[in-house]
Amino acid sequence: MTACKHGCPRDDHNSFPRPARHVNGRRGKAGQCRPMTAMPNAAKTTAIAKKIIDEVSPFFHASGSLYPDVLWKLFHEHQDARARVSVETGCGLSTLLLSNLSERHTAFTLPLGDSLQNTQAHPYLRPETTKFVVGPSQVMVPRWQFSDPVDFALIDGPHAYPFPDLEYYFIYPHVRPGGVLVIDDIHIPTIRRLYEFLRDDEMWEHRGDARTTAFFRRTDSPIFDPLGDNWPGQKYNRRRFAVPEALTPLRGAGWYQAEFGVPAPDAPVPAPGPDPRDAEIAALRAEVAALKASTTWRATRPLRDAVDWARRRK
Numbered sequence: 001m002t003a004c005k006h007g008c009p010r011d012d013h014n015s016f017p018r019p020a021r022h023v024n025g026r027r028g029k030a031g032q033c034r035p036m037t038a039m040p041n042a043a044k045t046t047a048i049a050k051k052i053i054d055e056v057s058p059f060f061h062a063s064g065s066l067y068p069d070v071l072w073k074l075f076h077e078h079q080d081a082r083a084r085v086s087v088e089t090g091c092g093l094s095t096l097l098l099s100n101l102s103e104r105h106t107a108f109t110l111p112l113g114d115s116l117q118n119t120q121a122h123p124y125l126r127p128e129t130t131k132f133v134v135g136p137s138q139v140m141v142p143r144w145q146f147s148d149p150v151d152f153a154l155i156d157g158p159h160a161y162p163f164p165d166l167e168y169y170f171i172y173p174h175v176r177p178g179g180v181l182v183i184d185d186i187h188i189p190t191i192r193r194l195y196e197f198l199r200d201d202e203m204w205e206h207r208g209d210a211r212t213t214a215f216f217r218r219t220d221s222p223i224f225d226p227l228g229d230n231w232p233g234q235k236y237n238r239r240r241f242a243v244p245e246a247l248t249p250l251r252g253a254g255w256y257q258a259e260f261g262v263p264a265p266d267a268p269v270p271a272p273g274p275d276p277r278d279a280e281i282a283a284l285r286a287e288v289a290a291l292k293a294s295t296t297w298r299a300t301r302p303l304r305d306a307v308d309w310a311r312r313r314k
């Protein structure tokens with residue numbers, strides 16, 4: 001068995017639920033891993049969640065927080081997954097809640113507007129469970145050393161393409177089977193595509209949406225190789241591939257009907273339309289016509305006749 005760098009058995013670190021004496025392999029006083037922050041019991045957890053969700057305004061920072069019904073769904077999914085280690089991109093009301101639900105919570109966020117400052121100053125934040133990684137998530141998440149499997153991940157930081165996809169790329173390999181992935185703002189078109197991809201993906205079970213926030217549970221499917229290129233191994237691509245029969249050598253005859261329960265769509269016939277080269281040809285013809293109509297063309301006529309005559313004599 002491999003020990004952690006503090007001598008604690010590695011198996012202990014990765015077991016679920018984790019033994020009470022470990023948290024993230026951080027060194028405690030006795031040279032052992034730091035004891036976990038004691039978790040409040042279920043009734044206390046529900047009571048504090050209720051206080052946060054009922055009392056804190058969704059407008060307590062200017063970037064826009066998750067609404068109460070979304071936070072309740074987040075709470076229930078977190079409890080059902082028996083989540084202890086969580087991460088999120090962005091911060092705000094969700095951070096207040098996750099800092100009380102998780103034993104260890106990491107928020108990758110920026111001091112943009114007032115969300116970081118208001119979250120850190122809020123009396124409901126449990127600073128002893130929560131680490132803020134301050135900097136662009138585009139830089140900080142790829143650099144982050146995930147020392148333990150993630151039980152709960154919320155993607156709600158930068159929303160422009162391709163940032164949520166980038167965060168997903170660096171987080172998904174760490175979410176343990178049974179863990180939860182939450183994607184906010186699925187009404188934004190590029191995030192919608194990520195959502196549709198996940199809904200088709202074998203690694204995720206869709207647990208439903210609350211408003212524009214989607215909830216997924218990690219299945220037991222093997223982790224999709226983040227360093228490979230098996231695009232036909234992804235259901236989203238198979239379902240939408242323009243020429244399904246091209247995948248027959250890989251998937252077997254009738255694979256589309258077998259997988260999706262409907263016949264494979266016909267390959268799209270390219271719509272007849274103007275050849276883009278037509279315009280260029282027309283421009284060249286016009287140039288030749290203009291040249292032939294020019295004085296030079298008429299003046300050089302005897303010379304061209306002489307050249308033609310010489311060519312014919314050869």
Ligand SMILES: C[S@@+](CC[C@H](N)C(=O)[O-])C[C@H]1O[C@@H](n2cnc3c(N)ncnc32)[C@H](O)[C@@H]1O
Pocket residue numbers: 063064065066089090091092093094095108109110111112113115116135136137138156157158159
């Ligand atoms: C919509 S808010 C998050 C709301 C939060 N989930 C809540 O419930 O209150 C978006 C957050 O992402 C942060 N953010 C924006 N761009 C970021 C970036 N490039 N890297 C990290 N965080 C970013 C903002 O500072 C803000 O905290």
